[in-house]
Amino acid sequence: MNDLNNSIKENILMLKELFKESADLTIREMNLISSNSVSAALITIEGMCNKEVTASSILSPLTTYDFKNLQGEKVIDEIVLSVLASGEIIEINTLDELISFATSGFAVIMVDGTTKTLAVGAQGYSYRSVSEPESEVVQRGSREGFTEPLRVNMSLIRRRIKSPDLVFETITTGKTSRTHLMICYLQKSVSPKLLKKVRSRLEKCDLDTVFASGYLSEYLEDEWSKSIFSGIGISERPDTVCGKLTEGRIAVLIDGTPAVIVVPHLFVEEFQGVDDYSNRPYYAAFIRILKYISFFVSVFLPGIYTALAQFHPEYFPTWILIKTSESLAQTPLPVTLEVILMAFIYEIMKEAGLRIPKSLGHAVSIVGALVIGDSAVSAGIISSSTLMVVATAAICSYVTSQLYPPIMILRFIYIIVGGLLGLWGILLTTIAVLVNMSAKTSLGIPYLSSLAPFSRNSMRDVFIRAPWKILSKRTIKIQNFPESED
Amino acid sequence: MQINFKFPSNRLLLSLFFCGSAVILLQNYNISDNTSFLFNLICLVVGLVLCCIVFIPSMVLKRKYNLDFVMLTRRKTPRVYYLIMAFYSAYAVYTAEYFLLRYTDMFHDKYFSDAGVNVIAFIMIAICFYGACRGVNIITRFGIILSAFALLCYILIFSGGVQSLDFELHHFDFSGSAIGFISNTTFFLTPSFIAVIFAILSGYSENFKSRQIFVTLISLAVEFAAFLFFVSFALGAYADSQSYQTFLMSKISQISGLSGIESFYFALTTLSVFMIITLLLCCINREMGESKTILNVSVFSIVIFVLHICASYLNSVGEILTNPMLFNLFNIFAAFIIPGIYLLVFRRSENA
Numbered sequence: 058m059n060d061l062n063n064s065i066k067e068n069i070l071m072l073k074e075l076f077k078e079s080a081d082l083t084i085r086e087m088n089l090i091s092s093n094s095v096s097a098a099l100i101t102i103e104g105m106c107n108k109e110v111t112a113s114s115i116l117s118p119l120t121t122y123d124f125k126n127l128q129g130e131k132v133i134d135e136i137v138l139s140v141l142a143s144g145e146i147i148e149i150n151t152l153d154e155l156i157s158f159a160t161s162g163f164a165v166i167m168v169d170g171t172t173k174t175l176a177v178g179a180q181g182y183s184y185r186s187v188s189e190p191e192s193e194v195v196q197r198g199s200r201e202g203f204t205e206p207l208r209v210n211m212s213l214i215r216r217r218i219k220s221p222d223l224v225f226e227t228i229t230t231g232k233t234s235r236t237h238l239m240i241c242y243l244q245k246s247v248s249p250k251l252l253k254k255v256r257s258r259l260e261k262c263d264l265d266t267v268f269a270s271g272y273l274s275e276y277l278e279d280e281w282s283k284s285i286f287s288g289i290g291i292s293e294r295p296d297t298v299c300g301k302l303t304e305g306r307i308a309v310l311i312d313g314t315p316a317v318i319v320v321p322h323l324f325v326e327e328f329q330g331v332d333d334y335s336n337r338p339y340y341a342a343f344i345r346i347l348k349y350i351s352f353f354v355s356v357f358l359p360g361i362y363t364a365l366a367q368f369h370p371e372y373f374p375t376w377i378l379i380k381t382s383e384s385l386a387q388t389p390l391p392v393t394l395e396v397i398l399m400a401f402i403y404e405i406m407k408e409a410g411l412r413i414p415k416s417l418g419h420a421v422s423i424v425g426a427l428v429i430g431d432s433a434v435s436a437g438i439i440s441s442s443t444l445m446v447v448a449t450a451a452i453c454s455y456v457t458s459q460l461y462p463p464i465m466i467l468r469f470i471y472i473i474v475g476g477l478l479g480l481w482g483i484l485l486t487t488i489a490v491l492v493n494m495s496a497k498t499s500l501g502i503p504y505l506s507s508l509a510p511f512s513r514n515s516m517r518d519v520f521i522r523a524p525w526k527i528l529s530k531r532t533i534k535i536q537n538f539p540e541s542e543d
Numbered sequence: 544m545q546i547n548f549k550f551p552s553n554r555l556l557l558s559l560f561f562c563g564s565a566v567i568l569l570q571n572y573n574i575s576d577n578t579s580f581l582f583n584l585i586c587l588v589v590g591l592v593l594c595c596i597v598f599i600p601s602m603v604l605k606r607k608y609n610l611d612f613v614m615l616t617r618r619k620t621p622r623v624y625y626l627i628m629a630f631y632s633a634y635a636v637y638t639a640e641y642f643l644l645r646y647t648d649m650f651h652d653k654y655f656s657d658a659g660v661n662v663i664a665f666i667m668i669a670i671c672f673y674g675a676c677r678g679v680n681i682i683t684r685f686g687i688i689l690s691a692f693a694l695l696c697y698i699l700i701f702s703g704g705v706q707s708l709d710f711e712l713h714h715f716d717f718s719g720s721a722i723g724f725i726s727n728t729t730f731f732l733t734p735s736f737i738a739v740i741f742a743i744l745s746g747y748s749e750n751f752k753s754r755q756i757f758v759t760l761i762s763l764a765v766e767f768a769a770f771l772f773f774v775s776f777a778l779g780a781y782a783d784s785q786s787y788q789t790f791l792m793s794k795i796s797q798i799s800g801l802s803g804i805e806s807f808y809f810a811l812t813t814l815s816v817f818m819i820i821t822l823l824l825c826c827i828n829r830e831m832g833e834s835k836t837i838l839n840v841s842v843f844s845i846v847i848f849v850l851h852i853c854a855s856y857l858n859s860v861g862e863i864l865t866n867p868m869l870f871n872l873f874n875i876f877a878a879f880i881i882p883g884i885y886l887l888v889f890r891r892s893e894n895a
Binding site for chain 2: 368369371372374478479480481484485488489491492493495496503505508509510511540
């Protein structure tokens with residue numbers, strides 16, 4: 058940590074050297090009105106500060122105010138007390154702090170003869186406005202989603218929880234990016250052990266740059282419980298995050314990304330949505346069960362289809378068996394290869410669809426629908442039953458979109474295992490996956506909590522959503538789940 | 544590693560219930576032919592009462608002194624600790640082999656005759672190895688999920704079999720020979736091996752109540768009785784001399800014309816055998832001291848596999864390993880006699 062120098066010239070030289078004469082570093086040197094001719098400098102990063110605010114609220118008062126015979130530190134004190142009207146003035150003493158504030162959009166005022174320096178809030182960079190997150194659309198409820206600047210995201214949470222219990226703690230991470238993080242929690246709800254764990258894991262992050270939540274997820278995961286399922290929750294909705302905070306969870310907001318990390322994260326949460334709590338309980342329960350069924354269909358259907366077609370065709374009802382056999386007999390590839398190929402083509406189309414310019418989207422849809430969907434079947438390359446199975450699994454996987462990565466991986470594993478070992482292989486793989494999931498923890502809380510270990514109290518919000526009158530009787534804190542390390 | 548929490552003992556007993564289920568699911572020529580349902584029911588009750596007696600030493604140890612058998616041996620006889628544990632490790636290998644051989648045989652006979660029994664055994668042991676490395680707590684958590692699936696399987700198997708029921712009056716007779724009675728009772732004594740697993744693994748559990756054991760054994764009795772009932776009345780005389788009668792029972796089950804319920808039977812059997820072998824490997828790991836879990840489990844997994852290869856090539860080895868009388872004798876020794884002696888000595892020293 059480099060201390061600042063008393064000499065303003067030295068400090069400016071140091072800064073210029075550090076920034077290597079970077080084009081966006083703006084240093085405005087000036088002489089203050091004073092009988093002692095005190096020199097000062099205003100340091101800003103172009104594009105990060107609002108130019109109008111800087112000129113009218115900082116530069117203008119500084120250059121017109123008469124500091125009489127004040128010198129050094131007293132000039133700084135006078136600036137804080139009488140010159141500037143800004144509400145956000147922070148005193149800094151080190152070069153690291155100076156760089157951190159300047160690169161965050163603060164205007165930094167240095168005065169000759171003192172190491173005391175001021176960072177004045179004048180942020181004015183452009184950012185995306187608050188809008189509905191595309192990945193978490195709801196029918197009822199708020200249309201607000203997190204955006205990129207940290208401060209805006211903080212305000213979105215604060216507006217929903219107007220309690221002094223809500224705490225935001227700042228951490229800076231990334232050796233080069235110096236990204237600001239906010240650990241957010243409710244003082245009365247959170248477990249101190251859990252909080253300590255989150256802090257220490259974030260502090261251990263030794264990355265050079267942190268640009269997205271995914272960078273930190275791996276640092277927050279429990280190291281010894283490797284799994285394809287993630288114990289880290291991600292949300293772009295302030296109402297979702299606030300709901301989880303009340304249950305004792307901890308949110309990590311990252312500057313520059315709308316995706317907020319919420320920990321600990323359990324498997325059953327993947328099936329809970331904001332709409333469940335706005336809809337009537339019976340409808341919410343129906344939707345929940347639908348989500349569970351969709352999850353199982355998306356994971357198992359192609360694998361089971363492969364296993365049945367390859368090893369146990371007698372399990373198909375006769376009319377399906379006839380149709381399936383007919384269509385499979387007309388195709389040149391073995392059923393396992395056919396299903397893998399189809400699933401693979403679907404993944405390619407999905408990836409292409411995500412990244413392709415919108416203007417070309419229609420062309421891809423036509424190619425996908427006509428060439429793969431229709432022509433491949435009529436040319437006898439792919440059977441219609443395979444196409445239908447893969448398409449059904451693909452649609453079902455989007456019902457629980459957060460689980461898409463593990464679903465996709467498991468789907469391929471089950472297709473291969475089903476093709477090699479039949480239903481028995483699928484069963485054994487399921488055993489291995491379930492044992493792995495049972496062993497997984499998210500910051501010490503079993504990932505399958507509510508189900509295994511079984512918690513009768515929390516079952517009211519797992520397969521069904523109990524009425525609010527029952528839910529509101531007692532909020533179950535995450536640290537009170539059975540077998541949590543707290 | 545994850546902190547080893549003490550988990551509720553009812554979870555351990557739930558897992559042991561699934562282990563016990565394998566006995567009826569894999570039954571092959573064990574219940575005497577031409578005996579009535581009521582006669583078999585009496586044998587079942589007597590067999591499970593004997594099982595209950597076999598449970599007494601480990602139950603008293605846990606209930607009264609909050610000790611498991613491994614801790615007691617280490618405390619009371621540190622000099623012969625390794626000898627006793629060697630016997631229990633051999634017992635665990637034998638029990639694992641007893642069920643694995645039956646399972647691979649059933650798989651080969653009824654499900655997929657092209658598959659090599661040793662390949663089936665290898666894959667099965669590999670999955671069990673993975674499970675055992677994760678520990679007892681995790682396996683009992685998995686047991687909760689298994690219970691939901693098992694419930695679905697039982698509903699499908701039994702409700703699918705209802706339409707095939709044909710009540711023949713001779714099944715309500717108390718007819719049966721003395722030899723048949725001994726043979727059947729011996730078969731229903733087989734679940735006593737769960738008492739050994741309980742004696743060794745109960746140290747991981749807490750909140751134990753004696754009634755949990757009774758509930759487990761009564762649940763097993765109900766399950767066995769349901770299978771016996773369906774085998775007697777749905778299969779009738781066809782069941783006589785048929786191998787794997789419970790499999791046949793699931794094969795004739797149909798729901799609204801949809802067949803293939805035997806695949807649920809296979810799933811249930813596979814899960815039960817997985818549970819048995821995994822818990823036995825966990826027992827071995829506990830007996831060996833838990834400091835090198837992966838090494839302990841892998842060595843004994845290899846031993847089980849090698850033994851399986853021997854049994855598949857040498858009939859005499861296979862016959863010894865699947866001999867029910869020998870197995871029951873082993874069970875009584877491991878679950879009742881040795882822990883009973885330890886308990887008596889321990890109580891005497893406590894009183895002194």
